[in-house]
Amino acid sequence: MATQIRAEHELHRRRLSRNVGLGVALVLFVALVFGLTIAKVGTDPTDDLGVPGTEASQ
Amino acid sequence: MTDTSTSTSAFDAEKEAGFGDYFALLKPRVMSLVVFTALVGLIVAPVPVHPVVALAAILFIALGGGASGALNMWWDADIDRLMQRTRKRPIPTGKVEEGEAFAIGIALSVLAVVMLFLAANAVAAGLLAFTIFFYVVIYTMWLKRATPQNIVIGGAAGAFPPMIGWAVATGGISVEAVLMFALTFAWTPPHFWALALFVKNDYAKAEVPMLTVTHGRAITRRHILGYTLALAVVALALGLTSIGGPIYMAVALVLNVMFIKGAFAIARRDDAACEADNHLAERRFFKLSLAYLFLHFGALLVEATLAPLGLGGW
Structure with missing residues (x-):
């Protein structure tokens, strides 16, 4: 029968903090790039996508 | 093993x-x-x-x-x-x-x-x-x-x-951007050299040449004064550009008078006087330097914030 190690070591806590930290950083990065895309598409004066009556939508 | x-x-x-x-x-x-x-x-x-x-x-x-x-x-x-x-x-x-x-x-x-x-x-x-x-x-x-x-x-x-x-x-x-660069550039030497005058550091151990060690503390004091005078010119010139204004100018005038006064006090002292009052003038100057940069950039921010209300800028 396999013995399970259950004790929480300081080492596990630090690895968890690293993994959670990296995870949060990646999620925030994705959110930022998404927000940036929305902002760019919405404010670019040369972009006439979806605007009726413009060359691109005709 | x-x-x-x-x-x-x-x-x-x-x-x-x-x-x-x-x-x-x-x-x-x-x-x-x-x-x-x-x-x-x-x-x-x-x-x-x-x-x-x-x-x-x-x-x-x-x-x-x-x-x-x-x-x-x-x-x-x-x-x-x-x-x-x-x-x-x-x-x-x-x-x-x-x-x-x-x-x-x-x-x-x-x-x-x-x-x-x-x-x-x-x-x-x-x-x-x-x-x-x-x-x-x-x-x-x-x-x-x-x-x-x-x-x-x-x-x-x-x-x-x-x-x-x-x-x-x-x-x-533009000229505004260059002067903002010059403000931090000219501020850094007096800020760090004032710190080097009262904090015992071990740069010599690491063989990093620091002005206080290579040229002595008296030369460092004169360098602080020189950069502080140059800094004042830059700070006031920034106030005359499109991003300056009366609020910035008032803040810059007061801070630079205080800073130059502090730099002269440091330049006139010798190490004996410095040891006697536990580097009081140097410590004061360093503390002021922290507020100096923050308040200059803060004043620029205030000018920009008030500009849409017709209050900031020239």
Whole structure:
């Protein structure tokens, strides 16, 4: 029968903090790039996508 | 025997890095100055920026600054181990390996520059790339250990963020951006040399030439005065540009009179007087220098904020 190690070591806590930290950083990065895309598409004066009556939508 | 020692070190919890250790590689305290001055540069620029673009740009400028901090720690690991002030950094404590710091620094530098290019423009991204190159190659690798003017060169690297912020908004460089650069550039030497006069540091042990050691404390005092006078000219000239105004000018006048007075007090003293009152004038000057930069950039921010209400600016 396999013995399970259950004790929480300081080492596990630090690895968890690293993994959670990296995870949060990646999620925030994705959110930022998404927000940036929305902002760019919405404010670019040369972009006439979806605007009726413009060359691109005709 | 070798196996035992290897497995022991593999599970040495003291050497296991947490997220905070990697974050510490990015020099968060330096990053806060970068964020503040870059934000001011971006806000005072005459071209409005979408808030999300502004947020992203400031984050990527900060990330670029942090990446250059990691590369600085990678290169300086040998001297960081010798000095009291830097001994607890992630590499000297063994929590982060030198190669890891190098990889993180390079990866984040590339990410920050590419993302700033996508979020803003090529000029801002180019300036950020140059700042990283300047800080890591010109300052850290080349001149830091070669000349006692290292503080002046390091100060130049720290002075770029408001210029990058301005470039994010305008896509270019102007006299206002250059003067904001010059303000931080001329402020850095008196700020650090005043600190060097009253804090016992062990740069000599690490063989880093500091002006106080190579040319003596009397010369350092005169250098502080010289840079303080040059700084006053820059600070007042900035007030005459389009981003200045009566509020900035009043703040700059008061602060520069106080700063010059403090620099003259330091220049007139000798080490005996300095020891007698436990470096009182130097400590006061250093404290004032912290407020000096914050209040100058803060005043520019106030001018820009009041401008739409018809109150700020000339």
